[in-house]
Amino acid sequence: MGRLAEMQRKLLEQMMGPEAMGTANANLTWDDPKVCRNFLCGTCPHALFTNTKMDLGACPKSHTERLKTEFNAARQAEPDNPIFAQFQTEYERNIFTFVDDCDRRVRTAQKRLEKTPEENKKTTNLARLFCFPSMREIADIELAIQGGTEKIESLGEQGKVDESMREMAAIEALKSEKAEKMQELENLSDTSGASGHQKLRVCDICGAYLSVLDSDRRLADHFGGKMHLGYHELRNTLKKFMEEREKRRNAPPASGAPSSGARPNDRGGDYRKDEYRDRGY
Secondary structure, three states, X not given: OOHHHHXXXXXXXXXXXXXXXXXXXXXXXXXXXXXXXXXXXXXXHHHHOOOOOOOOOOOOXXXXXXXXXXXXXXXXXXXXXXXXXXXXHHHHHHHHHHHHHHHHHHHHHHHHOOOOHHHHHHHHHHHHHHHHHHHHHHHHHHHHHHHHHHHHHHHHHOOOHHHHHHHHHHHHHHHHHHHHHHHHHHHHHHHOOOOOHHHEEEOOOOOOEEEOOOOHHHHHHHHOOHHHHHHHHHHHHHHHHHHHHHHHXXXXXXXXXXXXXXXXXXXXXXXXHHHHHHOOO
16 A cells, blocks of 8 residues: 555544544554554644644554543543553643644744844845935936926926927836836845844744735634644643643642642653743643
8 A cells, every 4th residue: 555545544544433444453442552642632733734734644543532432431430540640641741742843943933034143234235335326316316307397387388288298208207217216225125134034924833934914814814724723722732731730739738648848749740840831831
């Protein structure tokens, strides 16, 4: 089976369940290593980014709703069973790592938009070489337009219609030349220093480049896009992890539990606490 066909099969299996595809092992249980623990505990990133540029392909492990239902029932029946804490810790670590990779891409993209002082100076000096002559040319053209306008008025008063029309055509040509020079000057100004890159910004949710000139429709398409929404969901999941951990830390100790000091396995349960806080999750 080719790689594309295998990916299609796995995607269908994720959507319909392996039983419907005739590939499931009847004896497969939720604690089997072949079952996706991200899927059992919440969301698998493989399922969030299909058909986007961050497409991870089909998840190599099983996504079966029956097993997820059995997992949730077992966790509800035995909430203190350490296997569920193990699964949850692995899930949180996987999600954090995935979002951390995105944050790294965001930082890299932001650095690309920043110019060093040397680059800014070089670009600004180059722009000055062209800007000042262009400004003088624009001023000269403006004076010519003003002089031509006065001449047209004088010719009109003298009844010299043909000459007046020719002068008007010349002024229109000057106006077009002035507009071209103004556009050139604006383009130089846009690329001088960091101003050119300042028209771009990086989406801090998914790392995509956005333009400050984008229309509302284009921005709405981005924020409603599958990749952006996928990362938004993962970031909200991380925030929930942190909130739940803080609640557990601030909860009064249970009867018979130590009243002071660290609770058993406290550090193990907060293996990402500092990272969550530093990143605002």
